[in-house]
Amino acid sequence: xxxxxxxxxxxxxxxxxxxxxxxxxxxxxxxxxxxxxxxxxxxxxxxxxxxxxxxxxxxxxxxxxxxxxxxxxxxxxxxxxxxxxxxxxxxxxxxxxxxxxxxxxxxxxxxxxxxxxxxxxxxxxxxxxxxxxxxxxxxxxxxxxxxxxxxxxxxxxxxxxxxxxxxxxxxxxxxxxxxxxxxxxxxxxxxxxxxxxxxxxxxxxxxxxxxxxxxxxxxxxxxxxxxxxxxxxxxxxxxxxxxxxxxxxxxxxxxxxxxxxxxxxxxxxxxxxxxxxxxxxxxxxxxxxxxxxxxxxxxxxxxxxxxxxxxxxxxxx
Ligand SMILES: [Zn+2]
Numbered sequence: 231x232x233x234x235x236x237x238x239x240x241x242x243x244x245x246x247x248x249x250x251x252x253x254x255x256x257x258x259x260x261x262x263x264x265x266x267x268x269x270x271x272x273x274x275x276x277x278x279x280x281x282x283x284x285x286x287x288x289x290x291x292x293x294x295x296x297x298x299x300x301x302x303x304x305x306x307x308x309x310x311x312x313x314x315x316x317x318x319x320x321x322x323x324x325x326x327x328x329x330x331x332x333x334x335x336x337x338x339x340x341x342x343x344x345x346x347x348x349x350x351x352x353x354x355x356x357x358x359x360x361x362x363x364x365x366x367x368x369x370x371x372x373x374x375x376x377x378x379x380x381x382x383x384x385x386x387x388x389x390x391x392x393x394x395x396x397x398x399x400x401x402x403x404x405x406x407x408x409x410x411x412x413x414x415x416x417x418x419x420x421x422x423x424x425x426x427x428x429x430x431x432x433x434x435x436x437x438x439x440x441x442x443x444x445x446x447x448x449x450x451x452x453x454x455x456x457x458x459x460x461x462x463x464x465x466x467x468x469x470x471x472x473x474x475x476x477x478x479x480x481x482x483x484x485x486x487x488x489x490x491x492x493x494x495x496x497x498x499x500x501x502x503x504x505x506x507x508x509x510x511x512x513x514x515x516x517x518x519x520x521x522x523x524x525x526x527x528x529x530x531x532x533x534x535x536x537x538x539x540x541x542x543x544x545x546x547x
Contacts, residue, residue, distance in 0.1 A: 232302035232342075233321055234362055236266035236283040237274060244269045244364070247301045248396060248491070250288040255493030263289060266303060269364075273315045281310040291498055291543060300343075300402060316371040316379075320362055323383030334415075339406040346391035348400045348430075349420040350515060350538050362386065391418070396491075397445065401513040401540040404431055404447075419443070419515075431513075434463040434477045437529055439518040440470065446477070446531060449544075450512040452502050458482040459499050461512050461541070467529060469520075475527040479514045479539065489536045498541045513540040 238245050240262070241253060254261055266283040267274040274280035287301040308318045324342050331341035362383065370382045394400060404412065404427055412428040419430055422443050434448040450461040463477040481499070486492045502510040514531040515538040521528050533539055 232286075232324070233269070233283060233305050233317055234303075235269050235364075236285065236303045237269050239265040239267065247285070247288055247303055248398070250285055250303075251301050251494055252491040253493070254289050255291075255497045256490075257493070261289070268305075268311055268315060268317055270312070270315050270317055273312045273317070276312060278310075281305075281307065281315075291494070291501060314371075314376075316367045319371075319376065319379050320367065320383055323380045323387065324362075326380070327384050327387045336406070336411055337408055339403060339411075342387065342392070343403065344392060344415070345394045345400045345403050345417070347393040347418045347420065348397065348515075349393055349395050350397075350534055351395045395537050396540075397513055397515055397538050398491075398540040400445070401447070401542075403427070404445075404513075405542075419445075433465070434512075435465040435467050437463075437467040437475075437477045437518060437531070438469060439520045439529065441518075443515070443517070445513055445515045447511070447513045448477075449509045450479070452499050452510055454499075454503065458484075458486065461499075461510070461514075463512065469527065473527050475520065475529045477529045477531065479512065479516075479531050479533065481533075481536070481539065485533060485536050491536060495536060495539070495541060498543060501543060502541075507546055508543040509546050511542045511544050514538065 235244050235246050238250060238253070250264060254264060264285060266285050267280040268283060284304040284306060286304055287299055305317065305321045311318050328340045328342050334341055334344070336344070366386055370379055370386070373379045373382055400417070407415065407427060413426055415427045416424055417427045417430045418424045431445045431447060434446045437446050448463045448465060450463045452459055452461050459481040461479040461481065466474045467477050469475050481495070486496070502508060514533060516532040516534060519530045519532055521530065
């Protein structure tokens with residue numbers, strides 16, 4: 231089972247797994263593996279060597295050809311942590327929460343990984359996944375008994391929606407659900423409303439400027455231009471006037487500049503161009519704009535930030 235955060239020696243900060251993934255791929259090649267310790271300061275600053283947390287697959291570009299475990303932090307050897315280390319208790323609470331997830335059980339997704347709310351951030355804003363944050367841990371770790379603390383973490387997980395500002399995490403949920411699970415699981419998109427996962431995601435071939443905002447997905451080709459990359463969905467979209475429009479997402483250098491997760495996005499886009507045998511699976515969320523050129527009508531999904539884009543490699547098969 232996984233921990234939401236870990237202390238990263240290289241960045242000297244407590245980070246979540248997406249930040250670790252971003253940080254790893256933002257390094258120049260050859261990239262250095264990262265070292266993680268317990269997020270609890272008292273635990274890692276004791277005389278004994280600090281308890282190591284394993285970062286799983288943060289150094290890989292996700293491919294969905296074979297089932298690759300999604301990147302996560304794993305807490306091993308709870309006995310190496312100090313007595314009362316809150317993160318050992320958080321781990322226990324998350325494990326119990328996943329085991330008792332009842333009707334929200336999924337075939338290929340842990341309940342604690344399910345995103346309930348997608349809140350696309352305003353430009354420049356950095357939101358992380360708020361699953362159990364340091365403030366909650368601080369509040370709950372003051373309770374007198376271990377059992378009471380674990381119950382309190384479980385109650386927090388049950389009662390609070392799991393929010394994410396990253397489309398990448400929401401798309402991973404969608405990818406890991408069966409069609410039936412998508413139809414019975416709700417997703418709130420802030421500014422759009424609450425619908426099922428199935429209704430919030432639409433194949434890019436149905437992209438149309440006149441419909442409500444939704445998450446569009448499909449396979450795309452990528453080309454590098456002077457100002458950035460253009461992702462073009464393979465399928466065109468039939469428009470109400472009978473024309474057929476290409477559907478595009480522009481990943482401009484302006485968007486890339488200053489975006490913390492650009493390392494992974496760039497590595498994925500370059501791999502899609504340079505390594506044969508892969509297709510690029512693309513998810514995008516934004517306002518739809520149609521521009522009629524001489525050659526064809528073109529639709530652009532305008533990203534507010536790169537948090538609203540998810541690109542993954544898939545083996546061609
Ligand atoms: Zn610890």
